[in-house]
Amino acid sequence: MATPTPGKHNSGQVVATPPVSTPFSASNHPSHPAFSPHGPRSVVPSPQQVKKSPANSSTMFGYPGGGGHPTNSSFGVGYDSPSAAMALGGVSGLELGLEGMGTPLGGVGHLPVGGAHTGSGRGDEEDRARRLGVVMEVLKASQGRISEKGIQHLATRLGLDSIPEEVELKSRSSSRSLIIAGSAISLDIVFANNLVKTVLLQFPTSPPIVNKHVDKASEILMRDLEIKGDESPLSKRVDPFGANLERLAEQDHLSQLNTPFNCFEAVAGIYESLEKLHQWEVEKLRESPEMIGKEQEFVERTAMCTKSGKPIMHARDRLGLSLDYWQEKRRLAHQKGTPKTWALLIECAKKPSAFYTSARTSENWISTEIEKVNPPAEDLLLAAADGPVLDWLEPETTLVPPQGPLKEGETRGDIIELVDETTGLRRPEVMFVAKFDPPLIVPGSVAAQIYHLADLTFDVSQPSPYFDHLLFPRSAEEQFNNDGRVIKREATVPIFEKDGEKTTRTHKNNLWVEGFEYGYTLTELPFSHPRQLVEMLPYLRQYAFTSTLLQKSFGASSRALSKPAKQTIVQSTRSDFDSFMAGMFSTKEKTMDVSLKPGPQLRITFEHHDGPKYPANIGFEIKHNGVVEVVEENVVSKDQMSDKKQLTEADLAKMLEITEDFGILVEYVLRRL
Structure with a gap:
C-alpha cells in the first residue's frame, strides 16, 4: 500500500484487577485455587x-x-x-x-x-x-468499568494528574470530587453514592474561542459516564469516556512540550475561520432560486455537501473539531434517525520530521470579506467554474521559545527548527492532521491528487490492492480472473405504489468490474492550511457517493444469493391478493447488472417490459461533489409529439442522487415506462 512522504515544500484466561483493586485469594475462588494443579x-x-x-x-x-x-x-x-x-x-x-x-x-x-x-x-x-x-x-x-478508581487509573495511564477531594452537596449524600488536570485542561467529576453526578471540563489557560465550546464537551463526557435507566454500574464500561479523555491528553501533552503553543487554541482558530466561511456560503445559497421555501436545515446541509463543508466542534459523542462534508440521503428534506455522515477530524499531531509544515495559531485563515473582489486571472483559472474565488490568508509563523533542559527520564526529538539563533525562537514540533471518518477508499490516481493538494508526495512505489478489492474484499474461495471480476448478491428493494402502499421485491444483482484500477484507503493526512481541506472535498464526495451506491446493492445492505432462486412480490390489488390466498400467484425474478469502470462510470442493465431481447441500459458518471450525469441510455422516449410528460435524462440523474440506490431507480424507471 502506498505510504505518504513529505513533499519538497514542506489456554485459560488471565485476569486483571477490577477498577477497584480487591485482593484475590483461594477462598474467593474455590474452583480455581491459587495453587492450582493446572500449573507447576x-x-x-x-x-x-x-x-x-x-x-x-x-x-x-x-x-x-x-x-x-x-x-x-x-x-x-x-x-x-x-x-x-x-x-x-x-x-x-x-x-x-x-x-x-x-x-x-x-x-x-x-x-x-x-x-x-x-x-x-x-x-x-x-x-x-x-x-x-x-x-x-x-x-x-478494555479499560474497565466506571468507578472512581477506574477513572483515576485511566488518567494516570494517560499522563494526567488525578486528585480526589471531598465535596458537600445539598443532599448531604456521600459524595467525592475527582479532579483530572493537565497543563491546559481541568476536568472535575463529582461522584455521589459511587455514581457520576456532574462533569465539568475547563481550559483554564485557553482563550474564549476554546472555552465557548466547553458546555457541549462536558455534556458528551457526562453521557459517557452516566448510568441510564437500562444500564447497570456493573456493566457500564469506561471505554467511550477513555477515548475522549485520551484525545484531550494527547493534545495537552503536545501543548506542554511546545509551550506556549496551545493545540486547543490552534484547532479552535481553524474552526472560527471555517465557520465564518460556512455561514457566508449558507447566506449565498439562501438567495438562490432553488432554495426558495426550503428549511434552514436543508440549506445548511446543501452547503455542507456542495460547498466548503460544515465545521462542528464536539459532535457525535466525540470531542474535537470535525469538518462534515457529506451525508447519506442528503437531498431529502426530512430524514428519520441519524443519517450517516462523512467528516474530516482535525487535530494536532507531533511532526515526524522537519519536512512537514508546523501548525500555526490564528483565527484569520480567511479574510472578513470571504470572496476576492477583483481576483487575478490565475485565481480565476484555479477556481471552480460556478464558484467564488475565496480570499484565503496566510497567518504568520507561530514561534515558541527554546526548550528548557531535559528533566529526569524525559526524551526529546531532534527536529528543532530554529528561526532566530540569537533568541533561540523555533517553530513548534506540531503539525495539523485530518483524520478521515470513516476512512475513504479511492483510486490511487485520486489519492495522488489529494496528496498533491496537501503539498505532499504520494509514494507510488509501494504495492497497492485493486480499488474493487478494497471495497469488496476477495473471499478465499473466489478465483482471480485476468478478464475482470463478477460479484453476485441479492437485495430487497422497496417499491412505493401510487396509493402510498409499500411492497418489496428481491433483486439479483451482478457487479461486473471492467479493468483493474489500484486503490488506496485514506485514513489520515497532514495539512498546513484549511484551504487544502476545502479543495479536496469535491474528490472526497465523489467517492463517498460512489461507495454508497455500490454498498447498497453489493455490500452490507445486500446478502449472498439464496438457494431458492425466485422470490415473490404481492401486488396491492384485490385480484392478486385473492390469487395469493389461493396459492396461485405468479413469480417474477428481477435481475440487474452493474458494470464498474474507472471514472467512475457505472452502467446498469435490466430487463425491459419489451422482454429480454431489449434490455434497458443507463450509464452514469459520478462527478465531483457527487453530481450524477447520464452519459448513455435507451429508456428515454424520443417522441416529441406526446402530450404526456416524458422521462428525461435529468430525471434519471436526479432520481439516483435522491435515492442513492440502483434498485429503487430500476423500479422507478419500470413504473414510468
Whole structure:
C-alpha cells in the first residue's frame, strides 16, 4: 500500500484487577485455587516475590515511575493485589494465570503454548513475550468499568494528574470530587453514592474561542459516564469516556512540550475561520432560486455537501473539531434517525520530521470579506467554474521559545527548527492532521491528487490492492480472473405504489468490474492550511457517493444469493391478493447488472417490459461533489409529439442522487415506462 512522504515544500484466561483493586485469594475462588494443579508449583510466586517482580518496576509500561505516557503506555497502574501482580507481573505470574484465574479477559481465550517446556514448566523467552503481549493488548483495549478508581487509573495511564477531594452537596449524600488536570485542561467529576453526578471540563489557560465550546464537551463526557435507566454500574464500561479523555491528553501533552503553543487554541482558530466561511456560503445559497421555501436545515446541509463543508466542534459523542462534508440521503428534506455522515477530524499531531509544515495559531485563515473582489486571472483559472474565488490568508509563523533542559527520564526529538539563533525562537514540533471518518477508499490516481493538494508526495512505489478489492474484499474461495471480476448478491428493494402502499421485491444483482484500477484507503493526512481541506472535498464526495451506491446493492445492505432462486412480490390489488390466498400467484425474478469502470462510470442493465431481447441500459458518471450525469441510455422516449410528460435524462440523474440506490431507480424507471 502506498505510504505518504513529505513533499519538497514542506489456554485459560488471565485476569486483571477490577477498577477497584480487591485482593484475590483461594477462598474467593474455590474452583480455581491459587495453587492450582493446572500449573507447576515451581513457578508460583509468593506475594513477597510478586513485590520484587521486575515487571512491577517503574518501567513496566514504558514510562518511568508509572507516570503514564500518553502514547506508549499499555495499561493502568496502581494494581496492588497479589493476583493482579501475578497476572501482569512477568513470566511467573503469566504462566500461573494461563490456567484460569478468572473471566474479565474473555477476549484472550486459551493462549497457545508454543515453546518446548522444561521440567519447571517454563517455555522459551519468545513464546512468553508473545503471550504477555497478547494479554497486554487485551488489557489496553478494555479499560474497565466506571468507578472512581477506574477513572483515576485511566488518567494516570494517560499522563494526567488525578486528585480526589471531598465535596458537600445539598443532599448531604456521600459524595467525592475527582479532579483530572493537565497543563491546559481541568476536568472535575463529582461522584455521589459511587455514581457520576456532574462533569465539568475547563481550559483554564485557553482563550474564549476554546472555552465557548466547553458546555457541549462536558455534556458528551457526562453521557459517557452516566448510568441510564437500562444500564447497570456493573456493566457500564469506561471505554467511550477513555477515548475522549485520551484525545484531550494527547493534545495537552503536545501543548506542554511546545509551550506556549496551545493545540486547543490552534484547532479552535481553524474552526472560527471555517465557520465564518460556512455561514457566508449558507447566506449565498439562501438567495438562490432553488432554495426558495426550503428549511434552514436543508440549506445548511446543501452547503455542507456542495460547498466548503460544515465545521462542528464536539459532535457525535466525540470531542474535537470535525469538518462534515457529506451525508447519506442528503437531498431529502426530512430524514428519520441519524443519517450517516462523512467528516474530516482535525487535530494536532507531533511532526515526524522537519519536512512537514508546523501548525500555526490564528483565527484569520480567511479574510472578513470571504470572496476576492477583483481576483487575478490565475485565481480565476484555479477556481471552480460556478464558484467564488475565496480570499484565503496566510497567518504568520507561530514561534515558541527554546526548550528548557531535559528533566529526569524525559526524551526529546531532534527536529528543532530554529528561526532566530540569537533568541533561540523555533517553530513548534506540531503539525495539523485530518483524520478521515470513516476512512475513504479511492483510486490511487485520486489519492495522488489529494496528496498533491496537501503539498505532499504520494509514494507510488509501494504495492497497492485493486480499488474493487478494497471495497469488496476477495473471499478465499473466489478465483482471480485476468478478464475482470463478477460479484453476485441479492437485495430487497422497496417499491412505493401510487396509493402510498409499500411492497418489496428481491433483486439479483451482478457487479461486473471492467479493468483493474489500484486503490488506496485514506485514513489520515497532514495539512498546513484549511484551504487544502476545502479543495479536496469535491474528490472526497465523489467517492463517498460512489461507495454508497455500490454498498447498497453489493455490500452490507445486500446478502449472498439464496438457494431458492425466485422470490415473490404481492401486488396491492384485490385480484392478486385473492390469487395469493389461493396459492396461485405468479413469480417474477428481477435481475440487474452493474458494470464498474474507472471514472467512475457505472452502467446498469435490466430487463425491459419489451422482454429480454431489449434490455434497458443507463450509464452514469459520478462527478465531483457527487453530481450524477447520464452519459448513455435507451429508456428515454424520443417522441416529441406526446402530450404526456416524458422521462428525461435529468430525471434519471436526479432520481439516483435522491435515492442513492440502483434498485429503487430500476423500479422507478419500470413504473414510468
